[in-house]
Amino acid sequence: MADLTLTLNPTATPFPWALLITAYYVSATVKFDIEAKAPTLQTKSSTVTDPDAILNELSALVAQGDSTKQAAFISLAKTLPTVTAYPEVVAALDNLDDHFAYRTFLAGHSITVTDIRVWSSLKGNIQALGVLKRNQHVHLSRWYAYIESLPSTQAATNALNDAKASKAKSSKTASSFALGLPGAAEGQVVTRFPPEPSGYLHIGHTKAAILNQYFAAMYKGKLIIRFDDTNPAKEKEEFETTILEDLQLLDIKGDRLTHTSDYFQELHDYCVQLLKSGKGYADDTDQMQMRQERMDGIASKRRDSPVEDNLKIFEQMTSGDPAAQGWCIRAKISVDDPNKALRDPVVYRMNLLPHHRTGDKWKVYPTYDFACPIVDSMEGVTHALRTNEYRDRNPQY
Numbered sequence: 001m002a003d004l005t006l007t008l009n010p011t012a013t014p015f016p017w018a019l020l021i022t023a024y025y026v027s028a029t030v031k032f033d034i035e036a037k038a039p040t041l042q043t044k045s046s047t048v049t050d051p052d053a054i055l056n057e058l059s060a061l062v063a064q065g066d067s068t069k070q071a072a073f074i075s076l077a078k079t080l081p082t083v084t085a086y087p088e089v090v091a092a093l094d095n096l097d098d099h100f101a102y103r104t105f106l107a108g109h110s111i112t113v114t115d116i117r118v119w120s121s122l123k124g125n126i127q128a129l130g131v132l133k134r135n136q137h138v139h140l141s142r143w144y145a146y147i148e149s150l151p152s153t154q155a156a157t158n159a160l161n162d163a164k165a166s167k168a169k170s171s172k173t174a175s176s177f178a179l180g181l182p183g184a185a186e187g188q189v190v191t192r193f194p195p196e197p198s199g200y201l202h203i204g205h206t207k208a209a210i211l212n213q214y215f216a217a218m219y220k221g222k223l224i225i226r227f228d229d230t231n232p233a234k235e236k237e238e239f240e241t242t243i244l245e246d247l248q249l250l251d252i253k254g255d256r257l258t259h260t261s262d263y264f265q266e267l268h269d270y271c272v273q274l275l276k277s278g279k280g281y282a283d284d285t286d287q288m289q290m291r292q293e294r295m296d297g298i299a300s301k302r303r304d305s306p307v308e309d310n311l312k313i314f315e316q317m318t319s320g321d322p323a324a325q326g327w328c329i330r331a332k333i334s335v336d337d338p339n340k341a342l343r344d345p346v347v348y349r350m351n352l353l354p355h356h357r358t359g360d361k362w363k364v365y366p367t368y369d370f371a372c373p374i375v376d377s378m379e380g381v382t383h384a385l386r387t388n389e390y391r392d393r394n395p396q397y
Contacts, residue, residue: 003044004028006054009036010163014081018055018120024156025116026061032163055117062116065107070114073106077117081124089127093137100139111147119147126249133245181215181383189221190382193254194372197227197356198234201246204387209252211385216255224379225254228372229261230365232355256379260371261357263378267366268318270374271329271348275310280347282313284327294343297336303344317350320363324350331370333396341392345369373397 006023008016010032019039023030028041041048041057048054064070076092083089096118099106107114122128122144132141147153181189191212195205216223225247229235247253260267274280283302285293293300316324329348337343347370354360376384386394 062113065112069107080121097137097140189219192224197239222255
């Protein structure tokens with residue numbers, strides 16, 4: 001409708017999804033303005049600035065449904081965007097799923113304003129989207145996917161994404177990233193995001209994932225999402241599933257999905273090679289004593305053990321021999337380097353717990369510091385973005 005023009009700020013938080021989706025559904029003109037303080041609707045005769053009044057104006061142009069049902073669902077649409085408690089979100093989705101078990105639409109035999117309003121409220125609730133992606137609400141998911149697939153909905157979301165992208169290109173935030181990566185060549189950059197599947201993503205993970213994707217996209221390269229699954233005592237498949245769901249919500253999509261466990265055999269072979277070259281050794285020093293010796297720059301009593309003894313112990317560790325319990329493999333780098341991260345770090349440990357991917361095949365597992373640089377090399381990673389917590393360990397890397 002050429003006589004209706006809606007102006008929205010594409011960066012508004014929370015974003016008024018109901019206004020955008022309804023405007024596109026009724027073919028109103030939509031403009032995006034990052035300077036806009038609030039939504040405005042320009043009609044033939046007036047300018048409407050109250051969000052509720054704008055929504056009512058637009059909604060009047062959409063088919064109305066059963067008034068009794070519509071009132072209840074419109075009420076839900078108003079409250080759902082602010083519901084954050086997980087049990088409340090699930091309860092609301094359960095009710096909607098039950099409703100759709102024998103219905104195609106919410107309040108009629110075709111799309112009504114109710115469908116658009118409730119869909120928009122779900123779109124604006126990240127908790128609700130996360131629950132939906134678990135595929136436990138099949139009827140609700142069917143309806144949600146249908147509304148999402150409408151040409152008007154697709155056009156609205158695409159226009160919003162384009163507006164956000166345009167804003168990002170000109171923003172100070174984007175220009176601060178434009179320093180680029182050293183030695184980067186277009187089409188050849190490979191970055192990686194390597195979370196450990198031992199918990200849920202936190203804000204630090206999010207920052208790392210976004211930056212890795214940003215630079216991969218900047219140079220038309222590739223992003224690898226790799227699960228660093230080297231500790232069966234902490235890791236679970238459910239954490240992998242949840243991390244992937246969270247990344248999807250952040251619109252972070254890797255070009256490859258890998259696991260450090262994909263390379264357990266190669267890593268094991270490299271450890272054997274390390275021992276054969278005399279650059280590693282088996283050590284059964286008590287953990288607390290080892291920590292103190294590293295702090296004080298004291299060599300382990302096992303540091304100069306014969307190569308044959310080290311290989312034999314590592315073989316016992318690999319087979320799960322009880323006699324090898326308490327042993328580990330250390331890299332022979334330095335005893336008293338000023339950087340304590342270089343003082344003969346542990347590279348392999350014995351662990352008899354089953355691994356969530358490899359089962360009981362392995363009884364020994366590499367440490368992150370040993371596995372990460374090797375797997376980075378094998379996967380062709382060109383730029384490893386590491387936070388300041390790894391500053392002392394970068395020379396080891």
